[in-house]
Amino acid sequence: MTISDNLSRFYINGEWVAPLGGGRLGVENPATEEIVAEVALGTVEDADRAIAAARAAFAGFAATPAPERLALLRRILDAYRDRAEDFAQAFTTEMGAPLAFSREAQVWAGDAHIEATIEAAERFTWEEMRGTTLVMREAIGVAGLITPWNWPMNQIACKVAPAIAAGCTMVLKPSEIAPLSGILFAEIMAAAGVPAGVFNLVNGTGPEVGARLSSHPDIDFVSFTGSTRAGIEVARNAAPTVKRVAQELGGKSPNIILASADLEAAVAGGVEGCFGNSGQSCDAPTRMFVPRAVHSQALEIARAAAEAMVTGDPLADATTLGPVISRTQWDKIQALIEAGIAEGATLVTGGTGRPEGLNRGWFVKPTVFGDVTHDMTIAREEIFGPVLSILPYDSEEEAIIQANDSVYGLAAYVQGAPDHANAVARRLRAGQVQINYPDWDLHAPFGGYRQSGNGREYADWGIHDFTEVKALVGHGGA
Structure with missing residues (x-):
């Protein structure tokens, strides 16, 4: 496959920017043990820059009417489909997945999750009256998204799509082990015309960028998929700011x-x-x-x-x-x-x-x-x-x-x-x-009991996780 030139850069505030510091990590093709590319590793300062961009964009994007956010999701889906074969080649290169499986399962998962979120958003209830009280669902804020290497687009799509639907802005940290597909996803977000600052991507390690996302006071919500061990660290980091955390962790089904x-x-x-x-x-x-x-x-x-x-x-x-x-x-x-x-x-x-x-x-x-x-x-x-x-x-x-x-x-x-x-x-x-x-x-809720995590993903279940509930008591009074 053709390796993107953007592996050495991060996508922040609608632009591809050079890292402020940090090192580089070789990307290994696990089928051959060959290093096929290098990815820049972000620092705390890079994460802070992305978080600041997302925070600055939040008020405007959250106020965007739901139909406009829905239209944006449809453009993202079109852009994703335009690059489907590039994604398949990336999965096979960075994960060693058989090419047929990359096309039929890995690529399909991202497509299907965006489509399911669109369907859910079309019928989502953003406001309802209960007696004289108006109950509203509104964007929770700036989201930190930390995704794994094993199903890259499955997890990126089922976090990013509901975040967009809800009106959240975000910073994504994909796995540094399999970063090629994450960079491609940032490219399709740019192609779809996502407003500056709404979607930001910083590659890096969990102890550096991941820890900053889960602890930063300007991050309102962390959605994490990975090991139970790492999930515990995310929860610890998030505790001092009492931010909401949704986790999809290990299993022994x-x-x-x-x-x-x-x-x-x-x-x-x-x-x-x-x-x-x-x-x-x-x-x-x-x-x-x-x-x-x-x-x-x-x-x-x-x-x-x-x-x-x-x-x-x-x-x-x-x-x-x-x-x-x-x-x-x-x-x-x-x-x-x-x-x-x-x-x-x-x-x-x-x-x-x-x-x-x-x-x-x-x-x-x-x-x-x-x-x-x-x-x-x-x-x-x-x-x-x-x-x-x-x-x-x-x-x-x-x-x-x-x-x-x-x-x-x-x-x-x-x-x-x-x-x-x-x-x-x-x-x-x-x-x-x-x-x-x-x-x-x-459209079925996905998430676990006990040490497999908390929160639920997929379709409307994912949208709910990216919202806060507000009650306007007396809204319907005389």
């Missing part, structure tokens, strides 16, 4: 296969869901619970599904799994696979090291463990790679109790006869429960 399920379809679908995006999804169904009576059958189905995955060159048409993002992540996954073996789980397929025939790139063998018990490390910790743990259960009650016994609660999955699956789904403590692998619903 259970997938309960009921006795009433089609075992072949349920297990194979669970493998596909777990391994999608090379296992780098916070809501991936990584803990599969199966009735003990069919455990051995489930292992064979999972083995076949995993071994059918093609891991390798992201540019090859046949590839279904690319690498994980970095050496750091690869090392973590290897250690957790080793822990699974050491703690006595049955290694069904996969294991440590790179897949056969691959001697460079951060590729992980598609790995399935069976005979996993609830207390094992691989059943408790988020792995963030193509590793599935299958846990046999003796009773449905046992499966539900163990599924809920986690510090996380982002997503859960249930497979079985509809009435049966719905009854079990009601008992699972997670922000989103998917029943029988439905299509992705971009």
